[in-house]
Amino acid sequence: MPLDLYYTSSCAHCRSVMLTAKALELELNLKRVDLCMKEQLQPDFLELNPQHCVPTLVDDGFVLWDSRAICTYLVSKYGKDDSLCPKELRTRAMLDRLLYFDIDKLVQRFGKYVYPVLFEGQEPDKDQLPCIDEALGCLDQFLTGQIGAVSPKITIADHILVATVSTIEAVGIDFTRHKNLCNWLRKCKSNIPGYTEINEPGAREAGEIFKEKLASKETEVDKA
Template identity: 50%
Template sequence: MPDFYFASMSPPCRAAHLVAKAVGVDLNLKPLDLSKGEQNDPDFVAINPQHCVPTLVDGDLTLWESRAICTYLASQYGKSDSFYPRDPKTRARVDRLLYFDMGTLYDRFGKYAYPVLFGGERPDPAKLEKLHEALGWLDDLLAGSSWAVGDRFTVADCVLVASVSSFEAGGIDLGSYGRITTWLEKCKTSLPGYEEVSAQGLAIFGGFAREKLSK
């Protein structure tokens, strides 16, 4: 059983945990309280010198970077290739969304939200506008298919929903994005283990983010 070091309020951690649920692999859950600096404990730093979460230890493999963990779990434990398709063109479409989430969508949310949540700054309307631009692109990318890529959920849905659900919990208005809101509700009701994985972390995140980001 792989060891999984995580913080429930972290969207990247929830993404990897959702992938594990989707492929049916049990994880030995090892929560870290980031507010107490547990990620800096010497025992954890010995495992991951970057002392970041999520971190996965599966036998002789120690892995961090959430999207790498997601694709590893899908490749190693997936019972078919539908969740992380082997077909090069379909996989490229999935990978595109993983990179889009990392380099554009979640990146823009972080640049908007983190200075406010952790640096005491006031929300920057220009940064919020950039986030909405990225949400508009995602809304367009969701056109013409039931899920993020095609008619079955893939690892891309787990990664994207971890981000978008956090935006929603933090008070980001998604009402202008009809495809996103329809897809988001489908993820909430259809992805394996969604409520179990997401409820606590989203409640914690929304509890302090919504008020600060609304100022």
């Protein structure tokens, strides 16, 4: 039975789940949610998910949201082994640490930069750029000598982080000085199954939306 995934392709969290499903060779019944049209606030979706967020997974009546929870659930239920989410205690601890780092540092700081443009019609908060760069620098340091984020093999930490970092790249934030991060990202682009058809178009879409809204705001300022 296919799994229903309510998603938005420009959303990094959704793409991380889709990459994990691809690695597990799972069939997803994709149900696009147009956040700009506030489809997430429709009664039928609110009944499904009162937090009205994407991604939302429905697996044979079981409803789950939060991309990190969904990724670990999919691997636990459908994985042929634990390579995507290692059970070895220290490796799993490092993986969990990166999942928390992604949401608490990267996503939070990046959101403070882009959300004013995307949802409030304002200028980006450029004060957040040094904060984003600091978080990227921490990730760069952690990736020193690493092949994957926590293992020589691709794990869900790579799926989750690459979706975030590629979106940061797509909106035009330069992090080329972080060499370990750039090397890791290049390897992810080449080695993660489904990256080209799943993550790349979505990240590009996110970047285009941000740049279009930013250009529109700048035009308004010029006319004023």
